[in-house]
Amino acid sequence: MCACPDGLTLLPDGKSCITNITRFLLFAEGSNIRQLALHYNSTSSLRIPLKTSSSTVIALDYNPKDNRVYWTDVSNGTISRAFLNGSSQETIVSTQLRKPYGLAVDPFGQNIYWTDSVEDVIEVASLNGAYRAVLIGNDLQVQEILSWMLPEDSCFGLTGDGTRG
Secondary structure, X not given: OOOOOOOOOXXXXXXXXXXXXXXXXXXXXXXXXXXXXXXXXXXXXXXXXXXXXXXXXXXXXXXXXXXXXEEEEOOOOEEEEEEOOOOOOEEEEOOOOOXXXXXXXXXXXXXXXXXXXXXXXXXXXXXXXXXXXXXXXXXXOOOOEEEEEOOOOOEEEEEOOOOEO
16 A cells, blocks of 8 residues: 655555645644645645744745745744745844734735734735835734735735724
């Protein structure tokens, strides 16, 4: 009987593993980022190796234009990025960042957006962390924001208490 490494799925031919994962779900699990293939009823996820084991990943997003995953780390107060295999891992925002909770990548504008639950702000920077600016401040009182791109190219978010933002 053939088997595949953890996180990879055996193809219906029973002899080879799926290696080109094109449809997937990314999720955070403590200090890990995991990738679940949405092919062939996959039930196991592949761990994306992170350099820092003391990380607490809270929010993440994927940029299909540069094939990188971006994430916030509340333990270290950073925003980082890497390719899906864990290579070229780098911290792109690390100063004046206390509790980065929400994160959204704009692949078209080539920007990242995030919330800081201690500073009560929504900020923006380019994908490499340059050109950082506060978009919204002054008693924002948002812990996290999740966003989705809708088919009509509009965007909406949900705050930490589940209300539409």
